[in-house]
Amino acid sequence: TGPSKGVMVPHAHALTDAHDSMLFGGYVPGETIYCPLPLFHAAALWDGVFTALLLGGSVAVVERFRVSRFWEDVRRFGANVAM
Numbered sequence: 001t002g003p004s005k006g007v008m009v010p011h012a013h014a015l016t017d018a019h020d021s022m023l024f025g026g027y028v029p030g031e032t033i034y035c036p037l038p039l040f041h042a043a044a045l046w047d048g049v050f051t052a053l054l055l056g057g058s059v060a061v062v063e064r065f066r067v068s069r070f071w072e073d074v075r076r077f078g079a080n081v082a083m
Contacts (some may be wrong), residue, residue, distance in 0.1 A: 001029075002014070009042070012043055014042075014045065014046050014050060015050065017046040017047065017050075018046050018047065018053075018054055019053045019054060021046070021047045021051045022051050022054050022055055022062065025075065025081075026029065027051065027052065027055055027057075027081065028030030028039060028055070029055050029056050029057065030055065030056060030057050031052065031055050031057040031079050031080055031081050032052075032057055032058050032059070032060055032077060032079045033048050033051060033052045033058075033059045033079065033081045034050075034059075034060045034062075034074055034077060034079035034081065034082040034083065035048035035059050035060065035062075035083050036065035036070075036082075036083065037062050037065075040042070042050065043083070044061075044083075047070070047083060050081055060079050061072060061079035062071055070082075
């Protein structure tokens with residue numbers, strides 16, 4: 001597909017995506033969302049960070065995802081949602 005390309009996305013689109021994730025994902029206020037994705041990825045920001053902020057919750061971000069540490073990370077952060 002060629003080299004990576006930047007995409008211009010309005011802020012309203014990002015917030016709408018986060019709001020839809022919150023409404024249709026079954027989340028409740030105060031959730032802790034475990035986000036193993038890098039923060040330069042749209043899904044990490046929109047469905048992880050922004051959704052947690054809209055919920056008044058928190059997001060747990062790891063430096064590097066390791067399958068072998070998944071459950072340890074979930075317990076350590078008290079996460080009740082994983083992306």
